[in-house]
Amino acid sequence: MTHLVDDAFERELREFLEWQSDDRRGAPRAADIAQRLDVGRTARHSGTRLAFWVAGALLAGVVIAGALISGGSLLPVQHVTPIQSSLGREGASPGSPMPSASNVLPVLALTGNGDIYVAGATEPNPSSGPLRVVPLPQAITNACTGCAAAGTVAWSPDGSTLAYADGDGQLWIWRDGDAEATSLIACPQPACPVSFPGWSADGGSILFIGGGQPTGGRGLYAIDLATRAVRSIPLPAGAVWPSSLSMSRSGRIAFTTIEPPPLATVWVANADGSGARSVPGAASTRLPTVALSPDGSRLAIVEDPLPANATGGGDPYEIQLSIIGADGAGRRVLYRHPGCCVGLDGFGPPVWSPDGTKVAIVALRPSSGADASGIAVLSFDVASGDESVLAPAQPNGAMPAWRPAPTASGQP
Amino acid sequence: LATRDALAKAFATLPPEQRAAVALHLHLGYTVQETADLVGVPIETVRSRLRLARERLRRSLEADE
Numbered sequence: 001m002t003h004l005v006d007d008a009f010e011r012e013l014r015e016f017l018e019w020q021s022d023d024r025r026g027a028p029r030a031a032d033i034a035q036r037l038d039v040g041r042t043a044r045h046s047g048t049r050l051a052f053w054v055a056g057a058l059l060a061g062v063v064i065a066g067a068l069i070s071g072g073s074l075l076p077v078q079h080v081t082p083i084q085s086s087l088g089r090e091g092a093s094p095g096s097p098m099p100s101a102s103n104v105l106p107v108l109a110l111t112g113n114g115d116i117y118v119a120g121a122t123e124p125n126p127s128s129g130p131l132r133v134v135p136l137p138q139a140i141t142n143a144c145t146g147c148a149a150a151g152t153v154a155w156s157p158d159g160s161t162l163a164y165a166d167g168d169g170q171l172w173i174w175r176d177g178d179a180e181a182t183s184l185i186a187c188p189q190p191a192c193p194v195s196f197p198g199w200s201a202d203g204g205s206i207l208f209i210g211g212g213q214p215t216g217g218r219g220l221y222a223i224d225l226a227t228r229a230v231r232s233i234p235l236p237a238g239a240v241w242p243s244s245l246s247m248s249r250s251g252r253i254a255f256t257t258i259e260p261p262p263l264a265t266v267w268v269a270n271a272d273g274s275g276a277r278s279v280p281g282a283a284s285t286r287l288p289t290v291a292l293s294p295d296g297s298r299l300a301i302v303e304d305p306l307p308a309n310a311t312g313g314g315d316p317y318e319i320q321l322s323i324i325g326a327d328g329a330g331r332r333v334l335y336r337h338p339g340c341c342v343g344l345d346g347f348g349p350p351v352w353s354p355d356g357t358k359v360a361i362v363a364l365r366p367s368s369g370a371d372a373s374g375i376a377v378l379s380f381d382v383a384s385g386d387e388s389v390l391a392p393a394q395p396n397g398a399m400p401a402w403r404p405a406p407t408a409s410g411q412p
Numbered sequence: 413l414a415t416r417d418a419l420a421k422a423f424a425t426l427p428p429e430q431r432a433a434v435a436l437h438l439h440l441g442y443t444v445q446e447t448a449d450l451v452g453v454p455i456e457t458v459r460s461r462l463r464l465a466r467e468r469l470r471r472s473l474e475a476d477e
Binding site for chain 2: 167169308
């Protein structure tokens with residue numbers, strides 16, 4: 001976490017920015033923003049809508065910049081240094097085999113400070129208290145030499161394989177028990193940077209948000225695990241710039257796109273992008289993250305309920321979890337915490353339990369103050385709203401991924 | 413503390429992507445994650461841009477003194 005808010009220098013900078021904005025000395029020029037967003041390339045797909053959004057952003061005084069990573073082709077699959085590994089065993093240390101004692105039965109994968117952790121109950125007492133968290137070996141977490149930290153993670157439908165996007169926007173998979181992680185998408189290439197990976201219902205492909213660089217448009221993509229072929233998934237007419245994506249076992253997907261104010265629209269669609277419709281009542285002035293329930297009937301939405309500039313910039317902010325029908329009906333709030341949070345960067349995506357009865361997020365315990373010690377993976381019973389601490393969270397942790405329970409045969 | 417003119421001068425020297433990160437996060441109040449979503453880069457990239465912007469502004473202001 002960049003602790004900007006507590007620093008006198010940044011307070012001065014913020015005051016300067018307010019002053020600059022008041023005097024319109026720093027008003028961004030449309031040409032600048034279009035150039036930074038590389039509108040010329042994106043416009044091949046949806047330039048009019050993007051230009052409209054840019055205009056809306058201008059009205060709000062928003063300055064946008066796109067990343068400037070050079071393009072290239074899909075690189076060959078990469079393998080990392082082989083190690084001995086078995087998921088969820090305690091005592092993992094970088095580059096060394098994990099001890100076989102004290103097995104942890106993995107329930108979650110989660111990220112924190114760029115590392116990947118698994119959380120589970122320790123045998124033989126699997127049901128008491130918060131889950132125990134253990135790190136994956138750094139040889140897996142930081143599989144790419146010198147790349148930035150791990151970001152978002154997702155379990156395959158059979159619970160055997162973890163997909164994750166690293167901090168450089170590259171996509172990796174690691175199969176439990178394998179000695180090495182495998183690179184699926186190495187950057188730069190048009191589908192970079194990758195975020196929000198999610199598995200198709202049959203486990204044969206991984207959908208993700210990617211692009212946005214000079215070499216390609218920001219959009220939804222899928223990579224076929226057998227062929228490694230990457231294809232674009234069409235967005236609804238006029239929609240651009242997806243910012244959150246969730247898969248469900250039903251074969252439906254949910255995602256958000258950034259639009260002219262009120263800024264974000266929530267969509268539900270088939271996994272191939274067909275049949276998309278916006279969810280009424282879910283539009284937001286912030287950028288929510290969404291998760292579609294396993295049966296595709298409900299959405300969990302995490303967002304800041306306050307206007308973006310309500311707190312004067314930077315931290316703190318508020319975080320709210322609500323449940324809404326996929327048809328937009330019956331929205332109700334399960335959790336809201338004021339004054340978030342040193343140690344959290346935003347509102348991490350919610351995740352449904354495999355049986356669809358609970359939703360987990362990384363957030364502050366309701367009774368805690370706005371400090372890192374209160375951050376945990378919280379689980380909410382969707383029917384009753386009851387909250388419990390599922391596992392300790394790591395600093396700067398974002399996305400928990402709930403592992404589908406394997407059967408006795410090892411398959412779901 | 414830095415004068416506004418000195419800050420304006422230093423701010424103008426920031427690369428566009430760092431300026432955008434500072435403006436979106438510090439000025440407009442988007443979280444680091446939202447800022448990452450808005451510009452389409454990983455969150456670590458935004459953290460890095462904010463850190464580099466702060467260091468660069470400090471250096472610019474110190475050089476002006």
